Amino acid sequence: MLPQAPPNAPEHRTSTSERGAFCIAHCTCGWKGPARRSRERARQDATVHSTEA
Ligand SMILES: [Zn+2]
Known part of the structure; x- marks a missing residue:
């Protein structure tokens, strides 16, 4: 048996990076x-993504 991640628990690790005056969520x-x-907004985007995905 191969170790596998549970199918209902996809990995969504979010982080934010700054680009000059802007911040982008990844x-x-x-x-x-x-x-x-x-x-703050970029983090919100990340939170929404990880909860909706
Ligand atoms: Zn994701």
């Missing part, structure tokens, strides 16, 4: 959020 699944003026 996810390990390849998702990328829109550029935001505040880190």
